[in-house]
Amino acid sequence: MRALQSIKCNRGFQFFLKFSAAAIVLSGFACSSRQETAQMQQSHAPSDGPGITVNPHPHQSGNAEAGRDVYRFETFGNEGFWTDAARLPKGMMDAEFxxxxxxxxxxxxxxEAIDPAMRKTLETEWKTDLSPQNAPMLNDPRTMVALVNANAIVGIVPKDSNNDKKLDITAGDKVGISCTICHTITDKSVYDMQGGGSVGRRVDGPAALTLNVGKLMATAANSRALYPNLQQTFLGVSIGRAPSGLGPNSTEAEVDAYLSNPAFYPIGTFDETQDGNGNPVKNVPLFRQDLAAPYGTAGEFSKLEDIGNSSYTTNLDPTTLLTPEGRQFLEMKAGPAGKQMVSEYEKILKDTGVTNYPFVKAELVGGVGNPASIVGRRVDNQKLLDMNAYLDRLQAPAGAQVNPEMAARGRENFRMSCTQCHNVDQSKFVPPT
Incomplete structure (x- = not known):
């Protein structure tokens, strides 16, 4: 039971080493201790919380308008990984997605990204039952290609890779992934699929909690290229939701089966750490990030721009782990298990014909293991600062409509039980502890 608690509670970047059994027990003990402490806490005098108006964790920021484009469309070259390594567009076209x-x-x-003629037709079809008879374009894979080319699929970004000043993924252009795939929804003004996606104007910041990341990655023609982010086996043991881990000889079908199973890779989650553990975590909102420090699943980043750099240089192009700096990072963090992952991932890329990596365009700055450059690389820092400014400016969406009497009782309960650490006014900063 304690081991299960540790797996559930520990969301940090961890590798399975020969000492992992002890680590699990210690982590479980810490988690249980936190739970017991919370249960022992008594109600306190009602208050509105310890809110302050000065940010105790300030970070640099740039131009918010430029930052919006970075957030929505910047890939820093990861289209090379998603097109030439994972082969997402090929998989989508092969599957007639x-x-x-x-x-x-x-x-x-x-x-708003769809041309007027197509938009009019699709808006009519979205009012039907979406059957092939009543919505032929919505069931046509050629329409999907047209929507990707139009930059209308949020987070899947076409790039003019052949420099012909046209966007056409069937004619040599590539597709990359931006932050918005997990951290943007729409206003649902045109269509809202129950339990799925929506159609409307972009709303940046809220988490995409109905996004089936695993299923999308399984659509890629070479999902094995995502190996560092999958559940593996180290020293005969595998940690994750699946009963067993994948290995260097796992087939494409086996990887796709793992990714497509919501019991192993839940909807609304993304496995953001290249640790070989099956640990997908919930997509999170990204509005008012000036209030959110420290950053990362385990709070391991004190600066917003650093977690942004980490996402671009590892999560969205894991082939950086096979650079000398990436290998150093894995060995630094995981020892023999890190070497094993490097060897196995290198074999997979060789077996699947992936070459000329890494793909992300970043400056080699050293400082391996440093939060600012965990694999010794840094993308354009000004763009990261511009994105900081945009994410600081994004406001939280309107709250749900609730029973006012229940809300009033809940507010008073919150003021008596929670405001030693939290604020009633969520726009205020919390003092550092």
Whole structure:
């Protein structure tokens, strides 16, 4: 039971080493201790919380308008990974992936990016039962290609890779992934699929909690290229939701089966750490990030721009782990298990014909293991600071409509039980502890 608690509670970046059994017990003990402490806490005098108006964790920021474009469309070259390594566009076309299936997978569609003629037809079809008879374009894979080319599929960004000043993923252009795939929804003004994606104007910041990341990655023609982010086996043991881990000889079908199973890879989650553990974590909102420090699942980043850099240089292009700096990082953090992952991942890329990596465009700055450059690389820092400014400015969405009497009682309970650490006014900063 304690081991299960540790797996559930420990969301940090951890590798399975020969000492992992002890680590699990210690982590479980810490988690249990926190739970027991919370149970022992008594109510306190009602208050509105310890809120202050000065940010105790300030970070640099740039131009918010430029930051919006970075957030929505910047890939820093990861289109090389998603097109040439994972081969997502090929997989989508091979599977004859349609707009209806995209919505079923939780993807969001930006109505304002669609040309007027197609938009009019699709808006009519979204008012039907979406059957092939009543919505032929929504069931046509050619429409999906057109929507990707139009930059209308939120987070899946086409790039003019062949420099012909046109966007066409069937004619040599590539597809990358931006932050918005997990951290943007729409206003649902045109269509909202129950349990899936939506169609409307972009709303940046809220988490995409109906996005089936695993299913989307399984659509890629070479999902084995995502190996560092999958559940593996180290020293005969595997940690994760699946009963057993994947290995260097696992087939594409086996990897796809793991990714497509919500019991192993839950909807609304992304496995953000290259640790070989099956540990997908919930997509999180990214509004008012000036209030959110420290950053990362385990709070391991004190600066917003550093977790942004980490996402671009590892999560969205894991081939950086096979650079000398990436290997150093894995060995630094995981010892023999890190070497094992490097060897196995290198074999997978060789077996699947992936070359010329890494793909992300970043400056080699050293400082391996440092939060500012965990694999010794840093993307354009000004763009990271611009994105900081945009994410600081994004406001929280309106709250749900609730019973006012229940809300009033809940507010008083919150003021008596929670405001030693938290604020009633969520726009205020919390003092450092």
């Amino acid at each position: 349609t707009p209806k299936q995209a919505l079923e997978a939780g993807l969001q569609i930006d109505i």
